[in-house]
Amino acid sequence: MNxxxxxxxxxxxxxxxxxxxxxxxxxxSISGEGIGxxxxxxxxxxxxxxxxxxxxxxxxxxxxxxxxxxxxxxxxTLLVYGMYDVQPVVGEDWLVPPFGGEIIPxxxxxxxxxxxxxxxxxxxxIGTINAIDAICKVEGKLxxxxxxxxxxxxELGSIHLPEAVQKAKQKLAADxxxxxxxxxxxxxxxVMWLGVKGLVFMELVVEGxxxxxxxxxxxxxxxxxxxxxxxxxxxxxxxxxxxxxxxxILIDGIYDDVRKPNAEDMDLLRKxxxxxxxxxxxxxxxxxxxxxxLDGADLLQAYLFEPSLNIDGIGxxxxxxxxxxxxxxxxxxKIDIRLVPSMRPEDVYxxxxxxLDNRGFDQVQIRPQTGYLWAKGSVHDPINQAMLKAYxxxxxxxxxxxxxxxxxxxxxxxxxxxxxFTMGGLGHGGRQHSPNEYATVEGIRLFEKSVVNFIHNFKExxx
Amino acid sequence: MNxxxxxxxxxxxxxxxxxxxxxxxxxxSISGEGIGxxxxxxxxxxxxxxxxxxxxxxxxxxxxxxxxxxxxxxxxTLLVYGMYDVQPVVGEDWLVPPFGGEIIPxxxxxxxxxxxxxxxxxxxxIGTINAIDAICKVEGKLxxxxxxxxxxxxELGSIHLPEAVQKAKQKLAADxxxxxxxxxxxxxxxVMWLGVKGLVFMELVVEGxxxxxxxxxxxxxxxxxxxxxxxxxxxxxxxxxxxxxxxxILIDGIYDDVRKPNAEDMDLLRKxxxxxxxxxxxxxxxxxxxxxxLDGADLLQAYLFEPSLNIDGIGxxxxxxxxxxxxxxxxxxKIDIRLVPSMRPEDVYxxxxxxLDNRGFDQVQIRPQTGYLWAKGSVHDPINQAMLKAYxxxxxxxxxxxxxxxxxxxxxxxxxxxxxFTMGGLGHGGRQHSPNEYATVEGIRLFEKSVVNFIHNFKExxx
Numbered sequence: 001m002n003x004x005x006x007x008x009x010x011x012x013x014x015x016x017x018x019x020x021x022x023x024x025x026x027x028x029s030i031s032g033e034g035i036g037x038x039x040x041x042x043x044x045x046x047x048x049x050x051x052x053x054x055x056x057x058x059x060x061x062x063x064x065x066x067x068x069x070x071x072x073x074x075x076x077t078l079l080v081y082g083m084y085d086v087q088p089v090v091g092e093d094w095l096v097p098p099f100g101g102e103i104i105p106x107x108x109x110x111x112x113x114x115x116x117x118x119x120x121x122x123x124x125x126i127g128t129i130n131a132i133d134a135i136c137k138v139e140g141k142l143x144x145x146x147x148x149x150x151x152x153x154x155e156l157g158s159i160h161l162p163e164a165v166q167k168a169k170q171k172l173a174a175d176x177x178x179x180x181x182x183x184x185x186x187x188x189x190x191v192m193w194l195g196v197k198g199l200v201f202m203e204l205v206v207e208g209x210x211x212x213x214x215x216x217x218x219x220x221x222x223x224x225x226x227x228x229x230x231x232x233x234x235x236x237x238x239x240x241x242x243x244x245x246x247x248x249i250l251i252d253g254i255y256d257d258v259r260k261p262n263a264e265d266m267d268l269l270r271k272x273x274x275x276x277x278x279x280x281x282x283x284x285x286x287x288x289x290x291x292x293x294l295d296g297a298d299l300l301q302a303y304l305f306e307p308s309l310n311i312d313g314i315g316x317x318x319x320x321x322x323x324x325x326x327x328x329x330x331x332x333x334k335i336d337i338r339l340v341p342s343m344r345p346e347d348v349y350x351x352x353x354x355x356l357d358n359r360g361f362d363q364v365q366i367r368p369q370t371g372y373l374w375a376k377g378s379v380h381d382p383i384n385q386a387m388l389k390a391y392x393x394x395x396x397x398x399x400x401x402x403x404x405x406x407x408x409x410x411x412x413x414x415x416x417x418x419x420x421f422t423m424g425g426l427g428h429g430g431r432q433h434s435p436n437e438y439a440t441v442e443g444i445r446l447f448e449k450s451v452v453n454f455i456h457n458f459k460e461x462x463x
Numbered sequence: 464m465n466x467x468x469x470x471x472x473x474x475x476x477x478x479x480x481x482x483x484x485x486x487x488x489x490x491x492s493i494s495g496e497g498i499g500x501x502x503x504x505x506x507x508x509x510x511x512x513x514x515x516x517x518x519x520x521x522x523x524x525x526x527x528x529x530x531x532x533x534x535x536x537x538x539x540t541l542l543v544y545g546m547y548d549v550q551p552v553v554g555e556d557w558l559v560p561p562f563g564g565e566i567i568p569x570x571x572x573x574x575x576x577x578x579x580x581x582x583x584x585x586x587x588x589i590g591t592i593n594a595i596d597a598i599c600k601v602e603g604k605l606x607x608x609x610x611x612x613x614x615x616x617x618e619l620g621s622i623h624l625p626e627a628v629q630k631a632k633q634k635l636a637a638d639x640x641x642x643x644x645x646x647x648x649x650x651x652x653x654v655m656w657l658g659v660k661g662l663v664f665m666e667l668v669v670e671g672x673x674x675x676x677x678x679x680x681x682x683x684x685x686x687x688x689x690x691x692x693x694x695x696x697x698x699x700x701x702x703x704x705x706x707x708x709x710x711x712i713l714i715d716g717i718y719d720d721v722r723k724p725n726a727e728d729m730d731l732l733r734k735x736x737x738x739x740x741x742x743x744x745x746x747x748x749x750x751x752x753x754x755x756x757l758d759g760a761d762l763l764q765a766y767l768f769e770p771s772l773n774i775d776g777i778g779x780x781x782x783x784x785x786x787x788x789x790x791x792x793x794x795x796x797k798i799d800i801r802l803v804p805s806m807r808p809e810d811v812y813x814x815x816x817x818x819l820d821n822r823g824f825d826q827v828q829i830r831p832q833t834g835y836l837w838a839k840g841s842v843h844d845p846i847n848q849a850m851l852k853a854y855x856x857x858x859x860x861x862x863x864x865x866x867x868x869x870x871x872x873x874x875x876x877x878x879x880x881x882x883x884f885t886m887g888g889l890g891h892g893g894r895q896h897s898p899n900e901y902a903t904v905e906g907i908r909l910f911e912k913s914v915v916n917f918i919h920n921f922k923e924x925x926x
Contacts, residue, residue, distance in 0.1 A: 030785075031785075032784065032785025032786060032787060033784070033785055087787055088781075088783075088785060088787055090783065155786060155787075156785070156786050157786055197685070199788075201786055201788065208749075208750065208751075209751065210751050210752075211751075211752070212750065212751060212752045212753070212754055213750065214748060214749060214750055215749045215750065215751065216749040217749065217894075217897050217898060218896070218897060219748050219749075219750075219896070219897060220869070220895055220896045220897070221773050221775055221799055221801075221896070222660070222801065222867075222868040222869045222870065223748060223750075223868065224771040224772070224773030224799075224801065225765075225766045225767070225769070225771040225801060225868045226744075226753045226754060226755060226762065226765070226766040226868075227748065227750050227753065227754055228709045228752075228753075228754040229709060229773065229774060231774040231777060232705060232709050232774060235698050235701050235702050235774070235777070236702050236705075236707050238698050238702075239698050239699050239701075239702030242695060242699075244699050244822075244823065246691045246692060246695050281689075285677060285682050285686060285690065286671075286677060286678045286679040286680065286682075287671065287675065287676065287677055287678065287682075287686075287690050288671075288672065288673050288674075288675060288678065289673075289674070289675045289691075290675070290689045290690065290691075291675055291689060291690055291691040292689060299689065302688075302689070303688045303689040304688070306688070308687040308688040309687070310684045310687030310692065310788070310790055311692060311694040311695060311698070311779065311780065311791070312684055312780050312781055312786075312787060312788055312789055312790075312791075313779060313780030313781040313782035313783075313787070313789075313791065314694060314698070314777055314778065314779050314780065314782065314794070315777065315778050315779075315782035316774065316776060316777050316778075317774065317775050317776030317777065317797070318551075318775055318776040318797065319776035319777065319778035319795060319796075319797060320551075320553065320776075321495065321496070322493075322494075322495025322496060322551060322619070323495060323618060323619050323620055323664055323775075323797070323832055323833065324495060324550060324551055324618075324775060324776070324797075324896065325662075325664065325773070325775055325799050325870075325896065326775055326776075326896055326897075327773055327775075328774070328775075328776070331777070332782060333782075334780070334781065334782060334786070334787075336684055336687075336788050338684075338685065338687065338688060359707075360707065369786055370786065404685075405685040405686070405688045405689075406683070406685045407685065407788075431680075432683055433681070433682070433683045433684070433787065433788065433789055434680050434681060434682060434683070434789075435680060
């Protein structure tokens with residue numbers, strides 16, 4: 001029962017673990033394009049079975065959820081939540097094949113696996129499996145029971161996860177949920193997030209119709225002299241939803257349910273100022289300045305506790321090379337709104353609809369793609385304390401954030417099952433949703449060790 | 464010297480003329496994509512030589528201009544202006560191969576050639592050649608000298624035409640310019656236009672930079688919480704340029720040089736009301752309503768004598784199937800402004816730049832693609848009278864429009880060479896710049912006959 005021994009085992013078997021990790025990201029699994037999904041689900045199940053567990057694919061109306069279980073008769077049970085799908089790579093320019101799992105020296109990070117999914121989130125998933133395997137090999141038996149729920153639609157907005165969780169409520173019973181994630185930033189600093197934002201993702205579509213505009217085809221551009229344009233309607237509808245500084249969403253009533261940070265949140269924000277450097281973030285993303293003229297805790301508060309309205313894509317007409325003077329019959333935009341406590345997706349959809357209707361944009365169709373809640377715990381939750389101790393025992397003092405800007409559907413567990421959650425693990429990676437997604441080889445090693453320690457700590461943690 | 468005899472000849476040889484027309488549109492010549500351009504220029508030159516003329520390709524910095532000449536020693540000379548390039552067909556859904564030159568029954572129009580370029584403007588070009596050939600065959604000699612200038616960049620905005628015209632000023636000396644064009648509408652009515660609008664076509668580009676936004680790559684959508692978005696800048700910049708009704712351009716000072724219609728224009732607009740039916744236009748384009756709440760002459764006046772601001776295309780980020788939550792590093796739009804008397808392209812570019820700068824949109828880059836002037840004649844110009852007589856002698860009473868909404872760079876002749884121009888010919892076609900561009904077989908026959916008559920009338924017309 002000594003994590004140090006297990007961690008020595010990891011060092012001794014690391015080249016083997018690394019090779020397993022490379023193989024794991026080599027299997028494409030692009031949910032947005034339906035590529036390799038079933039193969040990947042089966043691969044996850046295979047790995048759970050190789051740990052001595054049972055595993056099954058639970059069908060949903062979309063991609064199946066992988067459920068797994070290693071029952072050791074221990075008093076406490078940890079539920080590992082993960083995802084087996086990744087983002088598309090179309091139109092992206094990579095240094096290496098995006099599904100090659102190649103190890104190359106990358107930028108200033110030394111040896112890295114550069115591959116789609118290594119950061120988000122197949123690397124941490126297979127790292128968790130390797131850590132569990134190491135515990136089993138060294139100690140013969142796991143200190144806690146482990147369950148797995150691994151979905152294939154995270155990148156689509158976890159469409160069927162809540163339903164699958166509801167249906168499998170009994171099966172999933174556990175003392176807490178763990179989402180494996182590389183939590184070290186560019187400088188090696190460990191970051192711990194106590195919560196995640198919610199997400200509303202929709203497509204806005206304007207087509208020619210009764211209101212005007214060409215209804216069946218793009219027409220010659222000279223007709224802009226007397227026909228209305230769907231593209232102009234979309235642009236003006238969008239424009240009405242955000243102020244020019246991009247700091248304030250103008251959708252009527254959107255801030256009604258935005259809650260101010262509580263005392264613990266404010267305390268954490270202030271403490272963050274000792275170690276948080278905005279410049280690291282800007283550098284990480286190649287951005288010269290923030291959209292807010294704010295500093296320190298105020299910047300963080302705006303970033304974390306205010307909703308944002310983003311354009312993921314917009315398209316209409318002829319945008320390729322060459323001049324084509326047309327009045328396009330259709331225009332589409334994909335937008336997302338990131339929800340903070342205590343905004344609710346269904347309210348947001350209604351507010352967008354009402355905002356558009358009130359301004360004469362009733363010809364703008366809303367095609368909802370997904371919508372889910374934020375989730376948020378406390379630094380005092382025992383499961384978070386187990387993760388914090390895992391970090392400190394390996395010599396790392398984490399920065400604790402009350403919320404992260406990213407969206408993960410933990411609400412399916414927190415809201416539906418009333419379960420506490422933690423996300424984390426050591427390791428560093430980046431460029432998720434971008435070309436040359438990467439994770440450092442040394443970080444992958446540290447990740448496995450931190451998960452070993454976390455699992456041991458979780459055994460002792462009170463519910 | 465009897466056009467009726469020539470027209471009988473056309474009837475006797477029409478199947479042969481039709482087959483020549485089909486072959487002419489089968490040669491792809493997409494200037495926007497650089498496909499088949501030189502082959503098409505050579506084909507035009509070959510046809511001019513087959514008429515007994517001389518022809519040469521005059522190089523420009525872009526695609527060559529075809530110059531041709533049939534000198535019969537006649538006192539008067541007609542310059543035929545044409546284009547040998549066509550619009551792209553990418554992403555379009557056609558009933559037949561777009562460069563197949565196929566004859567099929569199309570919609571309610573009976574037998575048609577359905578092919579890219581048949582309407583705009585290879586059909587009228589080869590029809591003119593067939594008409595000239597018929598005169599030569601029947602009469603042995605043309606009643607006027609004919610010159611040709613056929614450019615390959617009309618669909619790119621006639622980039623190098625003005626320069627080529629300037630350089631070939633001596634060569635092009637003539638008593639008038641003729642642009643062959645099918646001028647019958649859906650109902651068979653003949654329409655004559657005395658002028659054309661000018662065009663400014665530009666790309667607006669916003670990239671992340673010093674002002675904010677991601678500079679090197681698309682980043683994860685969660686960063687919309689603190690990074691600015693190029694797509695939002697573009698949308699808000701565009702939105703500031705047009706009012707929500709799409710009836711009024713908001714670019715500062717854009718209407719300063721817009722001239723009111725003169726007495727002849729107003730007279731023609733009023734006369735148009737006897738025969739002009741807006742519903743035919745709407746039906747032709749599958750549009751339910753106009754953008755103006757205007758009727759009759761007022762609607763026409765707005766359509767013809769006001770500038771329009773059109774979005775030809777807009778693109779940013781991920782707009783394909785599937786959810787990809789990204790903050791894109793770049794956004795682009797292609798827009799055109801149609802110029803009416805007496806707006807000038809260089810002023811318009813300056814006004815757009817100033818408008819954007821005045822509103823804090825200095826990060827919006829303007830990439831000019833083209834800009835050219837409007838051109839406008841009078842119904843009393845002898846060359847227009849020659850065309851009008853060609854119509855009436857074949858039993859058609861044309862509707863005369865002071866201006867058309869389309870853009871043709873006649874200014875290169877009217878402004879640079881001080882030459883009068885006419886555009887026309889019988890015949891019906893449609894869907895230019897759209898899939899299933901077509902022209903009726905019977906219209907092609909009528910076109911040739913009308914050109915024969917026009918050429919004979921032009922001999923008599925005073926300069």
